Amino acid sequence: MGKISLRKAGKQYGTVEIIRDLDLEIADGEFVVIVGPSGCGKSTLLRMIAGLEATTAGQIVIDGRDVTEALPVERKLAMVFQSYALYPHMTVRQNMGFGLKLAKLSSGAIKTKVDAAADTLKLTPLLDRYPKELSGGQRQRVAIGRAIVREPVGFLFDEPLSNLDAALRVDMRLEIAKLHRTLGTTMIYVTHDQVEAMTLADRIVVLKDGRVMQQGTPYELYEKPANLFVAQFIGSPKMNILACKRNGDGQLDLSGQGFLEMPLRSDAVPVQLGARPEHLSLVAPENGHCRGTVEAREYLGGTTSVFVRNPELGLINVSAPAETGFGIGETVGIHIDNVRLSLFDAAGAAVISSR
Amino acid sequence: MINALRWLVFAIAAFAMNFPILVTLVTSFKSTRELSTNPGLWVQAPTLDNYLAVFQVSDRLNIFLYLFNSITVAFIGTTLAVVLALPAAYAIARGRLGERTLLPFIVNLRAVPLIIFAIPLYMMFQWLALLDTRLGLGLILSIVNLPLALVILVNAIRDLPGELDEAALMDGASRTQILLRVIAPVCRPAIVTSLIFGFITAWNEFLFGLMLTTSKAVPITVGASFFFAASGGGVQWGVASAVMVVGALPPVLLGLIMYRQISGSMTAGAVKG
Numbered sequence: 038m039g040k041i042s043l044r045k046a047g048k049q050y051g052t053v054e055i056i057r058d059l060d061l062e063i064a065d066g067e068f069v070v071i072v073g074p075s076g077c078g079k080s081t082l083l084r085m086i087a088g089l090e091a092t093t094a095g096q097i098v099i100d101g102r103d104v105t106e107a108l109p110v111e112r113k114l115a116m117v118f119q120s121y122a123l124y125p126h127m128t129v130r131q132n133m134g135f136g137l138k139l140a141k142l143s144s145g146a147i148k149t150k151v152d153a154a155a156d157t158l159k160l161t162p163l164l165d166r167y168p169k170e171l172s173g174g175q176r177q178r179v180a181i182g183r184a185i186v187r188e189p190v191g192f193l194f195d196e197p198l199s200n201l202d203a204a205l206r207v208d209m210r211l212e213i214a215k216l217h218r219t220l221g222t223t224m225i226y227v228t229h230d231q232v233e234a235m236t237l238a239d240r241i242v243v244l245k246d247g248r249v250m251q252q253g254t255p256y257e258l259y260e261k262p263a264n265l266f267v268a269q270f271i272g273s274p275k276m277n278i279l280a281c282k283r284n285g286d287g288q289l290d291l292s293g294q295g296f297l298e299m300p301l302r303s304d305a306v307p308v309q310l311g312a313r314p315e316h317l318s319l320v321a322p323e324n325g326h327c328r329g330t331v332e333a334r335e336y337l338g339g340t341t342s343v344f345v346r347n348p349e350l351g352l353i354n355v356s357a358p359a360e361t362g363f364g365i366g367e368t369v370g371i372h373i374d375n376v377r378l379s380l381f382d383a384a385g386a387a388v389i390s391s392r
Numbered sequence: 393m394i395n396a397l398r399w400l401v402f403a404i405a406a407f408a409m410n411f412p413i414l415v416t417l418v419t420s421f422k423s424t425r426e427l428s429t430n431p432g433l434w435v436q437a438p439t440l441d442n443y444l445a446v447f448q449v450s451d452r453l454n455i456f457l458y459l460f461n462s463i464t465v466a467f468i469g470t471t472l473a474v475v476l477a478l479p480a481a482y483a484i485a486r487g488r489l490g491e492r493t494l495l496p497f498i499v500n501l502r503a504v505p506l507i508i509f510a511i512p513l514y515m516m517f518q519w520l521a522l523l524d525t526r527l528g529l530g531l532i533l534s535i536v537n538l539p540l541a542l543v544i545l546v547n548a549i550r551d552l553p554g555e556l557d558e559a560a561l562m563d564g565a566s567r568t569q570i571l572l573r574v575i576a577p578v579c580r581p582a583i584v585t586s587l588i589f590g591f592i593t594a595w596n597e598f599l600f601g602l603m604l605t606t607s608k609a610v611p612i613t614v615g616a617s618f619f620f621a622a623s624g625g626g627v628q629w630g631v632a633s634a635v636m637v638v639g640a641l642p643p644v645l646l647g648l649i650m651y652r653q654i655s656g657s658m659t660a661g662a663v664k665g
């Protein structure tokens with residue numbers, strides 16, 4: 038059990054609306070990742086679901102029960118904080134057992150549950166230590182352990198890995214994914230990290246100014262962004278956005294710099310074209326859909342990012358093979374893969390091509 | 393060389409600052425006869441006569457009662473202040489309750505000369521039959537101690553990350569449980585600090601002791617003054633010094649014992665890495 042629904046949920050601080058009219062249905066066992074720019078209300082949304090922040094409009098329903106006014110503990114959710122928020126005066130064992138103790142479980146039952154959770158998270162040798170005697174990664178594990186012993190219907194994570202170094206973050210990411218597989222519990226996860234979002238999520242929710250811009254599987258968001266915002270937010274390096282116009286022959290006119298064959302619905306009026314760096318390739322100047330001068334190269338090991346300057350279209354990032362021969366100052370052609378590009382109208386909404 | 397100089401300066405400073413204490417200590421071991429001939433910082437014929445005189449119980453003088461009174465009123469005045477200040481500080485620090493007016497107002501009370509409260513308090517205590525009682529004096533001392541305890545605890549709680557409270561909320565703790573089982577233990581150094589400062593203030597308090605007690609509840613500060621002219625005639629400096637040494641010992645010992653509790657951060661490891 039762990040079906041969480043937000044119905045027209047809203048949050049206002051005084052007169053400032055942080056979250057508005059937000060509808061979200063999270064299925065039992067689903068892993069939902071919430072992303073969005075800083076200040077868009079991700080933490081606020083998570084804290085509203087947790088019950089740490091009052092919901093000022095709409096409803097929050099968990100497993101069919103309206104919990105909009107319920108205390109955090111009544112929602113049977115567990116939260117893992119970015120700062121871990123371990124109790125400094127308690128040992129790892131006491132930290133993990135605190136919630137159970139408050140729930141008046143017998144000390145035998147608490148021990149069994151804590152030992153089991155510690156075993157899952159490889160915390161057994163650390164049970165008698167205090168938080169100050171643990172490394173950052175171990176503290177994070179304890180925070181997760183504290184969440185799982187209570188057997189919640191859902192987990193809430195607010196950027197849980199952002200204080201860890203890169204290598205540890207990868208380990209913990211895999212561990213959280215494994216935890217989700219073994220427990221099968223609903224998880225809602227806020228992050229800034231593209232890779233975390235893409236790899237962990239069953240579904241990604243992109244938030245901007247307290248509104249859902251798009252939700253879908255990582256594949257859907259990456260391949261079929263619903264709007265310009267999502268197109269640019271998802272994916273690293275960012276998608277190239279090129280100004281374009283539809284001409285009479287049903288072709289796309291790239292600001293007079295070139296043409297692209299593109300079967301379009303008759304009513305579609307795209308004004309911008311989005312193409313990810315890996316969907317562009319460098320060719321001889323006379324062969325590309327448009328051309329430009331190589332301005333910079335960034336060798337990334339697996340690939341090289343080549344930045345090509347076009348007087349009308351601006352700087353275009355092309356992901357080229359690592360050993361690419363095109364040097365700075367050279368004139369190159371750019372080939373655009375017209376199957377995997379996205380088109381947007383004047384309002385920034387995606388235009389559906391006819392294929 | 394530099395090091396030796398440092399120690400020299402340190403020794404001179406320590407000597408200068410503690411000079412009154414040294415004089416009192418030395419004087420307390422001199423006989424009445426030696427006092428009139430030897431004003432120096434050394435004792436020719438050390439004697440315990442002054443201390444024996446101090447511990448002599450008579451109908452007029454009872455050092456044991458004074459010490460007991462002081463311990464009792466300081467205990468009431470300190471613990472009550474902290475017990476009242478802790479939930480108040482939590483409400484101020486977390487609920488931002490009364491932060492803008494009430495807190496500055498209470499803290500400013502400490503700046504007002506205490507004598508201003510003495511007369512209304514005397515009349516109030518008469519009416520409540522609290523004059524010359526340990527409870528009465530203890531209550532007053534807790535009010536004297538409250539502002540400082542409040543400031544220390546508000547600052548300590550403000551320094552704790554709010555996520556600590558929220559983690560406890562998620563774990564199902566009530567506000568009271570959060571205060572008693574998370575905030576209070578984590579704030580232990582601040583609580584101990586308030587207790588020590590409160591105890592020292594309460595122990596050394598003289599004015600209210602003088603005004604509000606007469607015999608049964610006389611604290612050591614007031615009681616000590618009784619010894620100055622105990623046997624008529626002039627001031628007995630030796631006995632007076634001895635009683636002051638006895639009266640000063642408890643807070644000094646307490647400070648030494650409790651100091652270890654203050655140092656060392658309790659929040660280490662609560663957040664981040």
Ligand SMILES: Nc1ncnc2c1ncn2[C@@H]1O[C@H](COP(=O)(O)OP(=O)(O)OP(=O)(O)O)[C@@H](O)[C@H]1O
Nearest residue numbers: 050053055073074075076077078079080081082229
């Ligand atoms: N107590 C508050 N009073 C008024 N405004 C607030 C309060 N708390 C948060 N906000 C505002 O709400 C907005 C959303 O904050 P929130 O913390 O949810 O952002 P976020 O998406 O988690 O950002 P980040 O990625 O930086 O963590 C911000 O603009 C913030 O200024």
Ligand SMILES: [Mg+2]
Nearest residue numbers: 079080081195
């Ligand atoms: Mg946040």
